[in-house]
Amino acid sequence: xxxxxxxxxxxxxxxxxxxxxxxxxxxxxxxxxxxxxxxxxxxxxxxxxxxxxxxxxxxxxxxxxxxxxxxxxxxxxxxxxxxxxxxxxxxxxxxxxxxxxxxxxxxxxxxxxxxxxxxxxxxxxxxxxxxxxxxxxxxxxxxxxxxxxxxxxxxxxxxxxxxxxxxxxxxxxxxxxxxxxxxxxxxxxxxxxxxxxxxxxxxxxxxxxxxxxxxxxxxxxxxxxxxxxxxxxxxxxxxxxxxxxxxxxxxxxxxxxxxxxxxxxxxxxxxxxx
Amino acid sequence: xxxxxxxxxxxxxxxxxxxxxxxxxxxxxxxxxxxxxxxxxxxxxxxxxxxxxxxxxxxxxxxxxxxxxxxxxxxxxxxxxxxxxxxxxxxxxxxxxxxxxxxxxxxxxxxxxxxxxxxxxxxxxxxxxxxxxxxxxxxxxxxxxxxxxxxxxxxxxxxxxxxxxxxxxxxxxxxxxxxxxxxxxxxxxxxxxxxxxxxxxxxxxxxxxxxxxxxxxxxxxxxxxxxxxxxxxxxxxxxxxxxxxxxxxxxxxxxxxxxxxxxxxxxxxxxxxxxxxxxxxxxxxxxxxxxxxxxxxxxxxxxxxxxxxxxxxxxxxxxxxxxxxxxxxxxxxxxxxxxxxxxxxxxxxxxxxxxxxxxxxxxxxxxxxxxxxxxxxxxxxxxxxxxxxxxxxxxxxxxxxxxxxxxxxxxxxxxxxxxxxxxxxxxxxxxxxxxxxxxxxxxxxxxxxxxxxxxxxxxxxxxxxxxxxxxxxxxxxxxxxxxxxxxxxxxxxxxxxxxxxxxxxxxxxxxxxxxxxxxxxxxxxxxxxxxxxxxxxxxxxxxxxxxxxxxxxxxxxxxxxxxxxxxxxxxxxxxxxxxxxxxxxxxxxxxxxxxxxxxxxxxxxxxxxxxxxxxxxxxxxxxxxxxxxxxxxxxxx
Numbered sequence: 074x075x076x077x078x079x080x081x082x083x084x085x086x087x088x089x090x091x092x093x094x095x096x097x098x099x100x101x102x103x104x105x106x107x108x109x110x111x112x113x114x115x116x117x118x119x120x121x122x123x124x125x126x127x128x129x130x131x132x133x134x135x136x137x138x139x140x141x142x143x144x145x146x147x148x149x150x151x152x153x154x155x156x157x158x159x160x161x162x163x164x165x166x167x168x169x170x171x172x173x174x175x176x177x178x179x180x181x182x183x184x185x186x187x188x189x190x191x192x193x194x195x196x197x198x199x200x201x202x203x204x205x206x207x208x209x210x211x212x213x214x215x216x217x218x219x220x221x222x223x224x225x226x227x228x229x230x231x232x233x234x235x236x237x238x239x240x241x242x243x244x245x246x247x248x249x250x251x252x253x254x255x256x257x258x259x260x261x262x263x264x265x266x267x268x269x270x271x272x273x274x275x276x277x278x279x280x281x282x283x284x285x286x287x288x289x290x291x292x293x294x295x296x297x298x299x300x301x302x303x304x305x306x307x308x309x310x311x312x313x314x315x316x317x318x319x320x321x322x323x324x325x326x327x328x329x330x331x332x333x334x335x336x337x338x339x340x341x342x343x344x345x346x347x
Numbered sequence: 348x349x350x351x352x353x354x355x356x357x358x359x360x361x362x363x364x365x366x367x368x369x370x371x372x373x374x375x376x377x378x379x380x381x382x383x384x385x386x387x388x389x390x391x392x393x394x395x396x397x398x399x400x401x402x403x404x405x406x407x408x409x410x411x412x413x414x415x416x417x418x419x420x421x422x423x424x425x426x427x428x429x430x431x432x433x434x435x436x437x438x439x440x441x442x443x444x445x446x447x448x449x450x451x452x453x454x455x456x457x458x459x460x461x462x463x464x465x466x467x468x469x470x471x472x473x474x475x476x477x478x479x480x481x482x483x484x485x486x487x488x489x490x491x492x493x494x495x496x497x498x499x500x501x502x503x504x505x506x507x508x509x510x511x512x513x514x515x516x517x518x519x520x521x522x523x524x525x526x527x528x529x530x531x532x533x534x535x536x537x538x539x540x541x542x543x544x545x546x547x548x549x550x551x552x553x554x555x556x557x558x559x560x561x562x563x564x565x566x567x568x569x570x571x572x573x574x575x576x577x578x579x580x581x582x583x584x585x586x587x588x589x590x591x592x593x594x595x596x597x598x599x600x601x602x603x604x605x606x607x608x609x610x611x612x613x614x615x616x617x618x619x620x621x622x623x624x625x626x627x628x629x630x631x632x633x634x635x636x637x638x639x640x641x642x643x644x645x646x647x648x649x650x651x652x653x654x655x656x657x658x659x660x661x662x663x664x665x666x667x668x669x670x671x672x673x674x675x676x677x678x679x680x681x682x683x684x685x686x687x688x689x690x691x692x693x694x695x696x697x698x699x700x701x702x703x704x705x706x707x708x709x710x711x712x713x714x715x716x717x718x719x720x721x722x723x724x725x726x727x728x729x730x731x732x733x734x735x736x737x738x739x740x741x742x743x744x745x746x747x748x749x750x751x752x753x754x755x756x757x758x759x760x761x762x763x764x765x766x767x768x769x770x771x772x773x774x775x776x777x778x779x780x781x782x783x784x785x786x787x788x789x790x791x792x793x794x795x796x797x798x799x800x801x802x803x804x805x806x807x808x809x810x811x812x813x814x815x816x817x818x819x820x821x822x823x824x825x826x827x828x829x830x831x832x833x834x835x836x837x838x839x840x841x842x843x844x845x846x847x848x849x850x851x852x853x854x855x856x857x858x859x860x861x862x863x864x865x866x867x868x869x870x871x872x873x874x875x876x877x878x879x880x881x882x883x884x885x886x887x888x889x890x891x892x893x894x895x896x897x898x899x900x901x902x903x904x905x906x907x908x909x910x911x912x913x914x915x916x917x918x919x920x921x922x923x924x925x926x927x928x929x930x931x932x933x934x935x936x937x938x939x940x941x942x943x944x945x946x947x948x949x950x951x952x953x954x955x956x957x958x959x960x961x962x963x964x965x966x967x968x969x970x971x972x973x974x975x976x977x978x979x980x981x982x983x984x
Contacts, residue, residue: 099802112890161389165893197893263890267900274896286899288890324891329391329459330604333801333891 080136081128082309089347090142091315093127094189095119096150097335112289116320117302119338123147124306152335153191154325162334163326164190165197167238167260169293170204170219172318172343179222182321183231185339190323198223199236199260201289211240213247224254236260238287242273249280258283294320299342317342354730356535359542362729369726372736373744374701377718378708380742380760385606387761390768392459392797394601396789398471399443399450399778400478401595403489403949404504411942412949413504414447414494415486419529422449424481430454438474444592446528447503449478456602464790465898471782475956487953490785492643492777492920493594495632496945498522498585511571518547519587520571521634526589535728536751537588540653543725547573550590550649551582553639555631555823559937583636591650591676594630594643597776599789600759601796602768608800609769610683610714613758615799616792617679618806618834620755620775621816622870625825626912627788629777629920635945637928637938641921642777642821648674651753653727668723669696675724676753678817682810683713683758692809698722721752740764755817779920780956783966787905794902795881798888804837808862824922827915830864835878871913882910911967923965924948 085091095101098119110118127145154162168182179200186195200219202211216237223235236258237248245259259282261269266286277284296316304312318341325335357365402415425440441450451474457463478488496502498521507523516524516534518541527533541547554564564581568574578584603609628641640646652674657667664670672694673680681691695716702719706712726747736743742763749757757772773792779785798804812832819829865878873880885906894902911917918926928934931944940948954960961969 163893258893261896263899263903266896267903269896284896286894286896288886326892330800331392331459331461331797331892333888336891 078128078307079309080131081124081307083136084131084139084143085307085310085315085344087139088141088143089344091145091342091344092142092185092339093120093123093145093342094147094151094185094339095123095337096147097152098150098337099333099335100150100152101147113293113298116294116338117298120299120302120340121306124303128307150337151189153189154335156191159192161327161329163196163328164192164194164323165199165326166195166321166323167199167201167287167289168219169201169320169322170318171294171296171299171320172316176218176222178319178341179219180226181341182319182339183226185341186321186323187231189337189339190325190335194230195232195323197234197236197258198226198232199238199258199285201238201293202240204292211244213244213251216244216248217251220248220252224252227254234258236283236285238289242270242276245273245282246276249282255280256282258285260285260287262286263288294340299340314345315342316345354732356531357729357731359539362539362726363543365729365734366725368734369729369744369747370698370701370722372738373746373748374704374718374722375738376736376742376745376763377760378705378710379739380745380763381710382708383763384761384769387768388605390602390604392602392604393456394599394793395453395456396467396471396785397450397452397598397600398474398490398785399448399595399597400475400488400490401445401494402447402449402482403487403494403953404483405485405487405946405950405953407485409942410946411501412496412946413502413506414445414497414526415483415504416446416525418442418446418449421478421481425449425478429477437470438477440478442528442530442533443595444528444533445589446526448528448593448595451478461892461894462898464794465895465901467789468782468786468901471785475782487957489949489953490595490778490780490782490956491629491949491952492596493630493633493646495924495940495948496635496942497593497633498587498590499635499942502526517541517587517589519589520568520574521585522587522589522593526593532728539727540588540651543653543655543727545655547577547586548588548650548652549577550585550646551577551579552585552633552646554581554583555637555639555938556581557637557936557938559935561937564938583633583638585634585646585650588650590633591643591647594647595778596643596774597627597778597785597788598772598774599776599792600770600772601793602770604768606769607684609758609771611686612796612799613679613756613771614682614684614687615804615806616771616773616796617682617756617810618808618813618816619792619795620678620773621813621820622831622833622867623773623788623792624775624777624817625820625829625831625867626871626909626919627775627777627779628821628826628922629779629924631823631921631925632928632940635940637925637940639823640821641823641825641919644775644817644821647753648676651676653725671696671723675751678755678814680720680754680810681713681717682807683717685713686805687807688713690807690809692811693814695720696723717758722748724748724752727751777920780952781958781966782956783904784908784920786901787908790902790905791885791909794885794888798881798884801888802838802884804884806834806837808832808834812862823925826867826912826919826922830866831870832862833865833870833878834862836861837879867913868915872910882906882913908967917967918964920965923962926964927951 126147166186203215205215226232234257237256238260240259249255263286299317300312303315321339327334404413404415422440422442429436430439437454439452439454443450453470475488503526507525509519509521509523511518511520516537603612624642630643631641654671655667656662657664658671660670680693681695697716697719701722702715705715733743740763755775759770761767776788816831819825869878871881873883927948933941933943955962
C-alpha cells in the first residue's frame, strides 16, 4: 500500500476538489460474513475502500498531470443504466448536505448522479434536513435555499419529484405552503413507523404526500468521520484540510419486481482555502 | 390440490393401462409449452398465498370439537357468491382433500410493489370472515395444520365409523371415507395410491415419551393383519391418505421474470425449505397422541407413498422399472440452475426415454432430468372423458404427473395460451393459527426472493445436505435444538477484489467446506463473524427500498415474529400446543389427548385466531389496534 498511498497523497496535496463515488455497491460483494452494518458504518467503510481501490490504480500519467479535481472511483463497480431499461427503473436519491451552505451543492450532486448513472433525469430526490446548530429547531429558512435549487432542477426536468426527510407536521406544512414545487414525500425514521403522529399522517393524506421510511442516523457523515476515513486510507496527507460538502446516496430499483439493481454513494469534498 | 376434472374416474387397473399414454402426451404438452414460452422475459413479480382451513364444530355441552364434513357445500356457496358473481371478487376458494377442508387464495395475485405486502393480511382476514359468515352455529374456520384427534372415534360431524373393507377408498381402521372430499378425484386418488402400492399406506410417527407413557408404547390391531404388521412399537400408527393430505398447509407461489430466474429461485429456495418449515412447526399431535415430531411433512410423505415393494427396494425388481428412493411427496431431488449443477449429489432416477427425447428437443440436461424424474411416476387418476387431448392447447396430462409430484418446491411452466409467466411454488410451510402469522411467513419468503435477486445471493449446498436438514427440521423443537447445514459465504454476485484488498495480508483461509452446521437463530438472525443472518440482510434491503410507513410497520412486525421465533423468544405453534396440553388439568402425562383436551385446545386456537384473547408467548405483546371479530363461536363456554 505504501507507494499507492504516496501517489494518492501527492495528488491530494495539490488538488482542490475530490469527487468520490463507490459505483454499484451490489458489485462489491461486501455482505460476506459480516452482518450488514448501519448506514454510517457502511458509508465509512465505503469511503475507505473506495480510496484504497482508487489509490492502488493511480497511473503515472495522472501523477504527472496533478489534476485540480480528483475523480476517485472503484472503476470496476461503476455501472451505468442501460437506456433500454431506463423505463423499468426508478432512480431515487437522497441528498445529505454536510458542509457549509453552498447553493451549488444541490445542482452539483444531481448532475453528478445523472452522469454517474448515465441518465438524464432522477425520478426522485429527497433532501435530508441540513445540519443546523445544536438547540436550534429546523425552520423553513434552513430549507429554503436547497428547496429553491431543487425546484429549479424539477423545472429543468433534471428531477421528477422532490421530497423531505424528518419534517414534523408544522415544518412540512410551512414548506408546503411556501413551495412552488410541493414535496411529494416525507421520510420518517423507521423507529416511528408504527407510532406515527396523527397530525402528520392526516396532513400528508390531505395533500397527497407519501410518508416513507428511512433508517439513517441524525448525522450520516460528519466532517470528522470523513477526515478519519481519509487519514486511514491515505496516511500521509493533511486530512483535516478536507471538508465534505455533500453526500448523495442513490438507488436504482426495478419497479415492478421489487429488485434493487444498483446502489451507491457519491461525495464531494473540498480542500479548505480553495 | 391440483386440477379438478368432472367426469368418470378410472380404476387403478384402467389408469395404469393408460400410464404410458399420459406420460407420452404429458411430455408433448410440456414441449409445446416450453418451445412457445421459453424466451418469455421481463415478466413482473406477481405472487399469491394459499391458506388451507379446517371446519371445526364445538359442542360446548359435551366439550368436544369435531371436524365438520361440509366443505363441499361451503365451497359451492363461496364460489357462487364470490368468483361466479364477480370476476374481481377479492377471494378465491378451492376444494381440498378433506371433506372438512377448504383452500382460500386472493382473488387476484399481489403485484410487485412494496405496498402489496400490506394487503396480504387484510385479504386473509377477508377470507376468514367470508367463510366464517357462512358457518353454522358453534362452528369455526380454523387454520391448524393437523387436527389433534384426526382418526379418533367420532372425530367428524356427522360421525362415521371407518369401514376397512377393500371396496372403499382408504380401507382405514381410523379414517372413514366420508371424511374425504366428495369430488371423485379425491377418493380415486386415495384408492389408486393404495392399489398401486399393493397395500395400505403406512405412517409411523414416533410417540413422545412422557412420564406415564407406556414403554414400550404398543398398539395392537388384532382384527387387521396389515396394521398388525405395519405398526411399530413406540410409534403412532396411521393407515390412510387422510392423515397426511387431511392436514392444512400454507403455500406461496410467485412469478419469475423469466425461466432462468424461476430456475435460480427454485434452487435457492429449496435450501430455505427446511429452515422455514422448522420455523413454522405447528403439528405435534396425531391420532389423539402427542408425537415426537413438530412438522407434518413426513406424515404426508408416507400418506401418499404409492411405491410398490419393488420400488421401495424390499423385493427384487420384476414388474417395476426402478428403485425409487422417495415418496411422490418429498423434498426435491435435483437443482435446476447451472450454479446448482455441481451440488446435485442425489442419485436421480429418470425416465430414460423421456430424458433422451427432451434432450433431442433441445432442452438442457438439468431441466430434462428434472422433468424425466417427475415422469417416473404413474398417473394416479384419470377421467375417461379426458384421455384424448389436444396436446398443443391443453396440458392436463403434463399437470396430471406434475401436480402429483408433491415436492418442497414446484417449478411451474405457464399454462398453454395464457399470459402467465414461469412460476415457482414454495410448499413446505405449516399453516399458523392467525392471519398475522400466516402473513408474516408468506411476506418473509417473498421478501427473501427479492433479496436473493437483488444481492445475487447463493445459498446452495449439496442437495443431500438439504435432505438431511429436512429430517432434522421435523423433529421436536428443531427450531431451537436443530443444527442445519447452511452455506457460509452466500455472496456470489460480488466482486471479490474490493473485499480481498481490505483483508489483512497473510490471512488466507484454508479451502474449508462451503457450508457449516448452524442453528436457525444464526441463519435467521445472524452471528458476528459466522453468518450475516437473513433478517439483517432483509432489513438492509428494505432500507434501500421506498416503503411507506404503514407497510413498513407491518413488515417490521412480521419480521419481528420470525426473528423471535428463531431466537426462541417466542414459541412456534407446535411448542405452544405442547405446553397447552402439558398444562391441561386432564393431561395424565401419558401422551394421550382426550376429547376434552382437544376441545379446549381448539377453542383456544380459535379465540387466538379471532383476537378474542391474547397469546404473547406465541405472538409477542399485543400490538393490534383494531379488534377483529369474525367468529360465530361463543367464547364463553
